[in-house]
Amino acid sequence: MKLAVKIALRFLRSNPGQTVLIVLGIGIGVSVQIFIGSLIEGLQKSLIDKTIGNSPHIIVETIEEGEEIDYYQEVIDSIQAQNVDTKAIVPVSDHPAFIQYEDINKSLLIRGFDFNEKEEIYQFDEKLVEGSLPQKGEILLGITYKDKYDLKLDDEITLLSSNQKMETYTVSGFFDFKVASVNESWGVMDLKSTWDLFDTKGKVTGIEIQLPEQDVFLADVKADEFAKAIDQNELQLVNWKVQNEQLLSGLEGQSISSLMIQVFVLISVVLGIASVLAITVMQKSRQIGILKAMGLKNIQSSLVFLFEGLFLGVLGGIAGVLLGLGLAYSFTKFALNADGTPVIALYINPNFILISALIAVFSCVIASLIPARKSSKLNPIDIIRNN
């Protein structure tokens, strides 16, 4: 074993130019793998964040349309007792209403949230462009109302509810979701205010759940787990995957294409390593023949090339990580939009980088099996006879 390591190292050192080239070759393969992986993961994350990052992944609602949930706190408690990771569980009261202000007369979806606790799904506090979150008697409107209809902070508007109740509210602020339809059609209020307006005290229309990032695509599985916690005669769970089939297939398509790209990069790296190592066996066949004539066993001669593969893999992996990170860094520093943000959203995932490097090492060892086998089969007499 020790001898095989020694011979492998000596073979690598005896031809430093070639060794550096091989290491660079592996390194570039690994760096491309890391760069493309980080790029695709970054794109995927920003896409998910932009599309479903600020919306619920699972909604608990009544089976019967128009019914509301009055024991919602119990439902939340029993969902939390399921021991499934969640990022946020938010009760919501949604009702249609008409907004009247000067000559504006539009329908609005009034969404009531409990702002006593931090609201984690829509993050209205971050979406605020002006003003503050609504208190009792206040309403938060989309930026469209400011830009298009000239509403200002502290203006008073009138809401006409579906049960013919009319109330006046003060505009506490404006939010911007960067989605015109949301900015125009949502009115956000404190949960208790909606109870008063719609006569639904103590009730919500739905409980919205957001999952941690890594579980987003498991929404259907998680929904099944939550289903155990609720009364399935009255309530049902709807997950985003059912509601957004097109988006889902788009995201899945992207995941698969990213995997395909990475697999092909990997295959080309492995083939490159295997062919280079196969050539080194040819180059070193004379030495292997001499060593075997002196009594080196076949298994030891195989180990020489397995260790060569291992060392090249480790060096190539390290070079690849450094190159990949350098490439990623220079892209985020030098390829910028006009506003200074990077053109390409990269996501540096240390685990992914570590796995890429380990795969490179593993692939190198696997690739070196071919030359190892060749070396094991090499007959010293062929070398002695042919000089």
Add this chain to the structure above:
Amino acid sequence: MEAIIKLDNINKIYGKETKTQVLYDVNLEIERGSFTSIIGQSGSGKSTLLNIIGTLDQPTSGQMIMNGVNTVDLSQTKLAQLRNRTLGFVFQFHYLLPEFTALENVLMPYEIMHGKVTDSIRKKAEDYMELVGIGNVKNNLATKMSGGQQQRTAIARALINQPPIILADEPTGNLDSDSTETIYQLMRKINEEFKTTFLIITHDRKIAEKADRIIEIKDGRINLDLTK
């Protein structure tokens, strides 16, 4: 004297479709501690014979007993072990490992056997290198030595495991006449000092005639067997 190598009806046929027989029923016994030269024209089969004795090549039929071991049915691993412990090789083209220094080359058969190098064996290797007259170039890479120095390194390497047999194929083949004489003297000295059995293929009449026994191979058969 006891025979250290015993060949029994050794035949060697090359090729599958066009068969070429190189050795015909060779029977030969080599005594322990003897100094034997094998001569013959090129293509006579003498190198094939030496390679079979060195277990590098397999006979098509026949048996060989080496140092009391029948080599016919041994596995590759056992053969490698036998070569490592029983045989030392010296070839015309030296066959040193260019990646290693002269000293490391000399130590290689020991390292193959034991996996590590002790201080005492390093000392012994240095002594052998002094003996063959290359103490001053022991740390040179194999490629940075003259032909004669490389051949002496190969001899020191053949000695390191103190094998009972040293096989040499044209050990002086590409050396000048002064070096040839020195290498011969050296092998003789080792033969006398360590009682190592030498089996040497040579084209050099002068060297051949100095051996205790001369065997001439002609067309795959023993044509002449002279013991002084």
